[in-house]
Amino acid sequence: MPFDSNFLKENNAKFQWHPMAHPAEMQANPPKIICEAEGVTLTDVDGHKTLDSVGGLWNVNLGYSCEPVKKAIADQLATLPYYSAFRGTATAPAIELSHALKEWFAPDGLGRAFFTSGGSDSVESALRLARQYHKIRGDRDRTKFISLKKGYHGTHFGGASINGNANFRRNYEPLLPGCFQIASPYPYRNPFNETDPAKLAELVAASLEDEIGFQGADTIAAFIMEPVLGAGGVIPPHETLMPKVREICDRHGILLIADEVITAFGRTGAWSGSRLWGVQPDMMCTAKAITNGYYPFGAVMIHDKVAEVFESDRSSFGAIGHGYTYSAHPVGAAAALACLPEMVRLKVNENAAARGQELLDGLKALYQKHEVVGDVRGKGLMCALELVDDRASKKPIDKSRIGRVFETMYEAGVMVRISGPNMIFSPPLVITAEDVQTILQATDAGLAAA
Numbered sequence: 001m002p003f004d005s006n007f008l009k010e011n012n013a014k015f016q017w018h019p020m021a022h023p024a025e026m027q028a029n030p031p032k033i034i035c036e037a038e039g040v041t042l043t044d045v046d047g048h049k050t051l052d053s054v055g056g057l058w059n060v061n062l063g064y065s066c067e068p069v070k071k072a073i074a075d076q077l078a079t080l081p082y083y084s085a086f087r088g089t090a091t092a093p094a095i096e097l098s099h100a101l102k103e104w105f106a107p108d109g110l111g112r113a114f115f116t117s118g119g120s121d122s123v124e125s126a127l128r129l130a131r132q133y134h135k136i137r138g139d140r141d142r143t144k145f146i147s148l149k150k151g152y153h154g155t156h157f158g159g160a161s162i163n164g165n166a167n168f169r170r171n172y173e174p175l176l177p178g179c180f181q182i183a184s185p186y187p188y189r190n191p192f193n194e195t196d197p198a199k200l201a202e203l204v205a206a207s208l209e210d211e212i213g214f215q216g217a218d219t220i221a222a223f224i225m226e227p228v229l230g231a232g233g234v235i236p237p238h239e240t241l242m243p244k245v246r247e248i249c250d251r252h253g254i255l256l257i258a259d260e261v262i263t264a265f266g267r268t269g270a271w272s273g274s275r276l277w278g279v280q281p282d283m284m285c286t287a288k289a290i291t292n293g294y295y296p297f298g299a300v301m302i303h304d305k306v307a308e309v310f311e312s313d314r315s316s317f318g319a320i321g322h323g324y325t326y327s328a329h330p331v332g333a334a335a336a337l338a339c340l341p342e343m344v345r346l347k348v349n350e351n352a353a354a355r356g357q358e359l360l361d362g363l364k365a366l367y368q369k370h371e372v373v374g375d376v377r378g379k380g381l382m383c384a385l386e387l388v389d390d391r392a393s394k395k396p397i398d399k400s401r402i403g404r405v406f407e408t409m410y411e412a413g414v415m416v417r418i419s420g421p422n423m424i425f426s427p428p429l430v431i432t433a434e435d436v437q438t439i440l441q442a443t444d445a446g447l448a449a450a
């Protein structure tokens with residue numbers, strides 16, 4: 001291996017602050033050092049191998065050995081490593097990708113792309129474009145955003161302000177004014193004490209109506225939601241929720257932004273989460289799997305009806321005063337162009353649905369076996385176990401216990417993501433039935449050690 005493992009261990013977390021971690025804790029308990037990956041398997045600095053049930057970070061959907069994407073990146077670096085997409089210039093891969101994405105997202109009605117460098121950028125861009133849309137139409141008061149508690153929308157100030165988890169907000173307040181959260185479609189814990197997902201969907205929709213009435217519909221720019229909530233603990237809403245939300249937004253002239261940074265490109269078993277629920281959003285935030293995680297890249301997809309408002313504008317309001325140096329980066333665009341046919345060839349949507357069901361069934365069986373499991377949730381290859389110290393009181397599991405679960409699983413050969421009391425499974429969409437069993441066996445061992 002072309003590195004000095006003693007040096008790496010010696011300096012691990014000393015000079016680098018890690019996202020979503022306390023620097024002192026990282027120094028006390030240094031993170032795993034991942035050195036190589038092949039297929040769906042990671043190798044750490046000691047040569048220990050684990051099956052990556054995290055899928056990088058919900059993004060390496062095609063695994064670590066996707067040669068067409070690696071080649072596209074290398075070829076593009078050789079041809080044109082960078083040029084800007086700001087006014088006046090374009091690049092070949094970005095033009096081709098915009099065309100390919102228009103076709104890809106045609107069933108969602110999304111015909112325009114605004115390229116970004118990742119998920120938080122995509123959310124920020126969508127929020128800004130939503131406000132601008134209303135300004136073009138003369139609805140200048142429509143500036144507010146409504147979102148779901150437990151939702152995760154990245155960490156830019158806009159995204160943090162619509163986030164539904166205090167961990168990402170509290171230390172960074174004050175946040176953007178005019179952002180409001182309603183209850184999450186989370187049957188295990190909700191203020192209505194409602195465990196039936198369909199009834200809960202009704203209550204969440206009623207809360208949205210209520211909040212809109214309270215704020216004044218003509219002050220609200222957009223409602224944003226993940227079709228399946230991911231980082232907040234994998235919460236698949238009842239199938240009626242998103243269509244209801246679509247109807248409410250339409251009735252009040254509010255844009256619906258689908259945050260599909262995780263769910264676009266097959267993870268739920270459908271090519272997009274919106275398509276899974278039969279809804280066309282006004283904008284869709286994508287990133288992550290668009291390049292299989294090999295290059296930082298994202299795209300906000302824009303519905304034809306919204307695009308029409310911008311493109312027919314003849315005032316200064318339609319000019320997009322927003323963008324990033326790396327918007328439409330040609331190397332990222334080339335990577336994405338290589339990903340799309342690979343996803344189709346490997347039918348990752350179908351595999352996500354089939355393997356996801358096996359994983360969910362297996363996790364449900366572990367619920368029967370291990371008292372520490374309070375709740376089991378999943379849709380496609382997004383699954384979670386919520387761990388509790390006590391099933392009756394639902395008291396979240398103690399940190400040290402869940403730490404033991406992680407370490408035991410790691411030793412047993414599976415990397416899992418721990419987020420608060422949740423164990424989150426988001427493996428590459430190319431995993432096999434055998435891989436699912438490996439994940440379940442290691443999870444069984446991990447839970448036994450809790």
Ligand SMILES: Cc1ncc(COP(=O)(O)O)c(C=O)c1O
Nearest residue numbers: 118119120152153154259261262
């Ligand atoms: C739904 C959702 N939106 C936005 C983001 C932010 O993406 P990024 O971390 O690439 O900025 C994430 C990241 O996990 C996400 O899951």
